[in-house]
Amino acid sequence: MFRFIFNRILQSVVVIFIVVTITFFMVRLAPGDPFSSERRIPDYIQQRILEHYGLDRPAVEQYWRYLQGAAPKRFRPDKLFTEDPLLNAFGIDLGPSYTSARTVNQIIAETFPVSFELGAWALLIAILFGVSAGMTASVFRNTALDYVPMSVAMAGICLPTFVMGPILALIFGVWLGWFNVSGWFVPADRVLPAVTLGLVYAAVIARITRGGMLEILSQDFIRTAQAKGVPYGKIIFKHTLRGGLLPVVTYMGPALAGVISGSFVVETIFQIPGLGRQFVQSAFNRDYFLVLGTVSVYAVLITLANLTVDIVQVILNPRLRFED
Amino acid sequence: MPPLLEVRDLTTYFHTRNGVVRAVDGVSFSLNRGETLGIVGESGSGKSVTCYSMLGLIPMPPGRIEKGSAVFDGATDLLDCPPKVLQSIRGKRISMIFQDPMTSLNPYLRVSTQIMEPLFLHEKGIGKKEALERAIQSLREVGITEPERRVHFYPHEFSGGMRQRVMIAMAMITHPELLIADEPSTALDVTVQAQILELIKERQRANNSAVILITHDLGVVAGMCDRINVMYAGKIVESGTADDIFKRAAHPYTIALKRSIPSLGTKGKPLYTIPGMPPDLSQLIPGDAFALRKGIRSGGKYDHTPPPMVQVSDTHWVRDSDCELPSLEEVLDEC
Ligand SMILES: Nc1ncnc2c1ncn2[C@@H]1O[C@H](COP(=O)(O)OP(=O)(O)OP(=O)(O)O)[C@@H](O)[C@H]1O
Ligand SMILES: [Mg+2]
Numbered sequence: 001m002f003r004f005i006f007n008r009i010l011q012s013v014v015v016i017f018i019v020v021t022i023t024f025f026m027v028r029l030a031p032g033d034p035f036s037s038e039r040r041i042p043d044y045i046q047q048r049i050l051e052h053y054g055l056d057r058p059a060v061e062q063y064w065r066y067l068q069g070a071a072p073k074r075f076r077p078d079k080l081f082t083e084d085p086l087l088n089a090f091g092i093d094l095g096p097s098y099t100s101a102r103t104v105n106q107i108i109a110e111t112f113p114v115s116f117e118l119g120a121w122a123l124l125i126a127i128l129f130g131v132s133a134g135m136t137a138s139v140f141r142n143t144a145l146d147y148v149p150m151s152v153a154m155a156g157i158c159l160p161t162f163v164m165g166p167i168l169a170l171i172f173g174v175w176l177g178w179f180n181v182s183g184w185f186v187p188a189d190r191v192l193p194a195v196t197l198g199l200v201y202a203a204v205i206a207r208i209t210r211g212g213m214l215e216i217l218s219q220d221f222i223r224t225a226q227a228k229g230v231p232y233g234k235i236i237f238k239h240t241l242r243g244g245l246l247p248v249v250t251y252m253g254p255a256l257a258g259v260i261s262g263s264f265v266v267e268t269i270f271q272i273p274g275l276g277r278q279f280v281q282s283a284f285n286r287d288y289f290l291v292l293g294t295v296s297v298y299a300v301l302i303t304l305a306n307l308t309v310d311i312v313q314v315i316l317n318p319r320l321r322f323e324d
Numbered sequence: 325m326p327p328l329l330e331v332r333d334l335t336t337y338f339h340t341r342n343g344v345v346r347a348v349d350g351v352s353f354s355l356n357r358g359e360t361l362g363i364v365g366e367s368g369s370g371k372s373v374t375c376y377s378m379l380g381l382i383p384m385p386p387g388r389i390e391k392g393s394a395v396f397d398g399a400t401d402l403l404d405c406p407p408k409v410l411q412s413i414r415g416k417r418i419s420m421i422f423q424d425p426m427t428s429l430n431p432y433l434r435v436s437t438q439i440m441e442p443l444f445l446h447e448k449g450i451g452k453k454e455a456l457e458r459a460i461q462s463l464r465e466v467g468i469t470e471p472e473r474r475v476h477f478y479p480h481e482f483s484g485g486m487r488q489r490v491m492i493a494m495a496m497i498t499h500p501e502l503l504i505a506d507e508p509s510t511a512l513d514v515t516v517q518a519q520i521l522e523l524i525k526e527r528q529r530a531n532n533s534a535v536i537l538i539t540h541d542l543g544v545v546a547g548m549c550d551r552i553n554v555m556y557a558g559k560i561v562e563s564g565t566a567d568d569i570f571k572r573a574a575h576p577y578t579i580a581l582k583r584s585i586p587s588l589g590t591k592g593k594p595l596y597t598i599p600g601m602p603p604d605l606s607q608l609i610p611g612d613a614f615a616l617r618k619g620i621r622s623g624g625k626y627d628h629t630p631p632p633m634v635q636v637s638d639t640h641w642v643r644d645s646d647c648e649l650p651s652l653e654e655v656l657d658e659c
Contacts, residue, residue: 220427223381227422228442228494229415242432318478319431 012303095289104293115274125198134209156203182271213244326398334392343606362545365555416446419495425487429479485516557613564640
């Protein structure tokens, strides 16, 4: 078990390294540089700017310097809640932002909590609605309680976020006036973006849950439980749920990745000051270090999520515990 | 004293897209306390469905119990009683073990959890500690070594034969009055088969339980059963004591089954096989189902009317039939 976790962490580090490397050279392949889109500036000033940021150096040298700055150098859990936790707690310096007076570290420290909160609400909605709808559908298979939620889920899967978002904003923001159409100020501002982001995944999770539950309910050991006199509720919650939810756990990795990329769209639609919006803007601005910084955060997040999923799976499924 | 179980005219159909499958069609038998009843027949003859019907384990839909009764202990009709009552009987007074021990235990739960479950369900107020002790005890009784340690294992940590032992321990932990064993040894290898059957016999004696033993192997029931029901196409074709069936078999199907037991044939001679295939149960069969079998000659007496049960002796009934088995040479020629 511990060897398994250790191996997976090692793999994750390699994956993150590869992602950073590819991103580093890819952004540089895109035409233009951070300062070329600005108004014309005299060449000698342009030269000074490039020198200041080290952009006049060969790409490989820049890459090496970036890695040196970005590599974690220490771990001080007590400094996790300071102004710049990346630098203070881990010794990570993701470099300056070309379009802002702040460093990439500071921008991430400021915007990441917003995105994290949005993603957490969205996933919570997805899991709560998805699992309960899927379970209901499987328990009441081939009745209205199965057909209705599953049709809604199918519709939810088909509607992309950038359609769903404006529709919800129109209905609940403009017509009904229950929520603000955009912004991130009062607690109620969380509702529309989180629902927009979570609905698609709720729909997918509902379908996966239903399938997983039905699969387990058709197994021989359910008949054994019935023959023992186990009441129906216990058959569902004690004998079926664990195995039935395994596919959902597996899906949480891709779901998290999806919520992250969905947040680019949702944060833009609802004007939320999160990391996703920074990411989109930084790409347009050729803000190399900011692109790299946000990509790294996402890479770490997704690998962490997949690692957690793998571990939870092993815990839920005893048969996996002995395979290596 | 009333019989422990009295089944009358049990009829279970499956209403599928391809028509009505008449899986069990008017089965009647009775069983006394402590007695062992064997149910024998080819695959698909309705042995399992007969027993699942009694415990409410038939998937509905597509299954439906059309008519009949199964009175348990002279008081409760298992086919027509409130779900709560049936639940309190299942796993407490009637236990069941299944054909495939690899899939019949829940792979996600520890063996301890599963073995103790009937105790928590049926013996209200039993403590965790006592339940665990009983679980360990019942594992010891089925011959599992180091039960204190292995009770906490997951099913996949046991071999097939060991899992069937666990199933037996789980079924017997509440000292049921009736144990239904649905082909308990079919999925196991030959050496383990005999051990499992021996174990069932032994646990039966210790608890003074009645047993219904389902099998498609007449050889298995020979040494174990007081009474034997032979089933064909959802109906009982012959019913009698072990002696009636083995010494005085009257129905051609029973005779064919007997002739196909390897150990009863003469050494060196090719083994008899029953020609043809069992009938398709989704077609209505108005007469003698055995007469429809390819390679069986019949005089046509029961082409359109169902053959009646005829009493041969006090203990022996047989379904009337004018079918004639082909000889061994004819069967071999067919191949
Ligand atoms: N869920 C179901 N839906 C439709 N038909 C079924 C279903 N379960 C059983 N049957 C049919 O009922 C008939 C009897 O099946 P049953 O399982 O009782 O046979 P069996 O005698 O136990 O055979 P085996 O030795 O293979 O276990 C078969 O023809 C089978 O196709
Ligand atoms: Mg069967």
